[in-house]
Amino acid sequence: MLPPPIPSQPNVAIPTSWPPSAYTYPPLLGNIQTPSVHPSGSAGTSFGYSQAHQQYAVQRQFWATKAYQSSVADTITLCFKILREVPGKPKGILVRNLTEGEPNVLASITPPGLRQLGIQRMETKLTAALRGLRVDWTRIPLREIVIWVDLAHQPPDIAYFHARCMTGKEPQPAPSFKKQTKAFELAFVIDSEYWEEIEQQLADDEVRSCSFSKISNRSSNGRRSSQHTLDGSTVDLESHARRPSPDQEDDFELDRASFNRNEDHSPVCAFSADLTRALKVSVTAPRTPPPSKRRIIYQSPNQDHLRDALLEGGSSYSQLWGQGPNSTSEQIQFFAINDCSLNDLLADRRFQGFVCDPANACMGSLVIEAGNYLGIGTFKTAEMGYLTLLHLTAGHLGPRANEPVAVKRMYKRRKTPTDANPGKWVLNRLTSADEHSKILMEANVLFWATSIMNFTYSFIYHFIQSSSERPPFEISEIRFVRAGVAIVHNQSTGPTTLKCSISRTYLIEERINEAKDGFYKFINNGSAVPLTMTRKDASELSEFLAFTQHVQFYKTKGAVYLSDLQGSMQLLTDPQIMTSPLIGEGAEIFGDGNVPSAFNSFPEQHCCKHICRWFELPELAASTDSDTRSVISNS
Structure with a gap:
């Protein structure tokens, strides 16, 4: 909008240096006459509006239009990465695939601006990849990957990439800017020393969260005492003034798998530092180079070793360790035995027994070394x-x-009917229907045993976390083997019939390396007294398993416990679930090994050791009819 017309000529000095314009301006200022004479009589200055002043409106409109136009600036594309130094790799390796592209960056950006932009783009990604651990960016330099130059050593006030985008040779007066089609790659490089510190911090955080992430608020019951927290401060809680009675947590259950999840930062016990050192697992990279990088050293073979190896390797005896002539391969339908917490198992009838659900079946193949027995049981x-x-x-x-x-x-x-070997026993397989039902019962026993053992460890971990002191003995870590049921169907080529096609049923279990780990019978199902062991660690494990029986019998109020415990020092197999004779009123449950007389004698035969006393388990007494019936009705 133009200013209102001026009624009289203002006193405006017009420099004489303005050259006359050849452009004819439109009459925008109304009928204002421009003087043709110099009133002051001077020849160097004119007064009043002239034709040169009329270009004001045109220029104003030109720049107003420019103000609303999009800016056309020289831009480049960047690619930020996070690398870490590795021996043998001059430029390191990528960390957790952390890469971020950044288009349309001003080419005039300086090295400090590049670093600030890179931190803004990569900080959130790196923190998430390190599970919430924040790094010290002052210890991480920013380098250009192609020439491996540290940008901290470049001039801070000069555009870093702009000169590389200019085209044209020196004689040309004004080189033009050409946008690069390829992104400029920049990397934040973490040195090996700082990366080891990060891994150590992650390992420490994982150990702390693994041990103490599931402390229940109910265990405190409003009491207070002094405890240490993860950040080093102390919390005044009286929950450690005395240990809670096991009766106070009858309905508490915590799955062992939950200790491996980093979910919260609850207060930890006073002995957290000792427990951290005991459970610490190194997650740093191996110091030895990979096999492809190892240097091959020439060495003449030992003649004695060579002769023995040729003799053994060239004989047919060496082939016995591989797949023999009696190997059979079968196509199977596999049903895995999944873990289920005891609370879920009791709450939903669908989980109260193992079933071969076709919806969860997995097809596969099974190779059997026929006649190569690992063992023959009852x-x-x-x-x-x-x-x-x-x-x-x-x-x-x-x-x-x-x-x-x-x-x-x-x-x-x-028994063999012949007189050649009187009294010799032979093995006869069951019919397909009987074999199928008995294998499913064995799988069901293993399914329940795994759930009950997980419940036992939940009680152990909860009691230790609620205690103000660490147990003076080691807690053995042992579990049941992973297992499943494999079913072989007849491959019928004739007309379709309605009869069952199941030919054979196998119980498939994780193999225990008996030659390496040994195999022990710790407790049988006929007695609660652990068997005598020659090895000290095996004897200690037997006492620990007897303690788990006490926990199971006491926490279920005399309803159930696990027996027939056997296997290696890390894995158990072929358990037997012992239930009270009052459950089912004499019905046969959990197979033939569930002996009622052995269950009734358990309270008298079990001998409490130091483990039972430390966990404050009471002396056992025979369970009553009313106690067991209350357990059944509540479940």
């Missing part, structure tokens, strides 16, 4: 086998192809 035989599933599953059997397994089948003994 009701089952165990042969060597190799399991391959079409869909590899983590946490169950079959995470890799040809996994070594133990293939178990049911049998019954029969």
